[in-house]
Amino acid sequence: xxxxxxxxxxxxxxxxxxxxxxxxxxxxxxxxxxxxxxxxxxxxxxxxxxxxxxxxxxxxxxxxxxxxxxxxxxxxxxxxxxxxxxxxxxxxxxx
Numbered sequence: 001x002x003x004x005x006x007x008x009x010x011x012x013x014x015x016x017x018x019x020x021x022x023x024x025x026x027x028x029x030x031x032x033x034x035x036x037x038x039x040x041x042x043x044x045x046x047x048x049x050x051x052x053x054x055x056x057x058x059x060x061x062x063x064x065x066x067x068x069x070x071x072x073x074x075x076x077x078x079x080x081x082x083x084x085x086x087x088x089x090x091x092x093x094x095x
Contacts, residue, residue, distance in 0.1 A: 008085050008094050036075070 013019045065073040
């Protein structure tokens with residue numbers, strides 16, 4: 001991130017326990033491609049036991065990625081499917 005996240009999502013990051021991640025690397029030179037590659041490999045939904053990951057994806061996100069690798073989806077798909085909320089977005093859209 002080039003700066004702090006949008007105030008529209010700050011409370012949701014705090015509720016999810018990810019607010020501290022917004023300060024990681026501040027003031028350090030980071031390799032964005034490396035960070036993206038690492039992020040693509042981590043889930044942030046917590047523990048879910050399921051054999052049907054498409055159903056879990058749909059239940060949590062309302063959309064299904066065509067490229068679910070076992071229990072993982074690509075951050076790029078999330079970024080493309082769910083753009084960052086703007087000032088006109090509703091509370092439900094921000095969640």
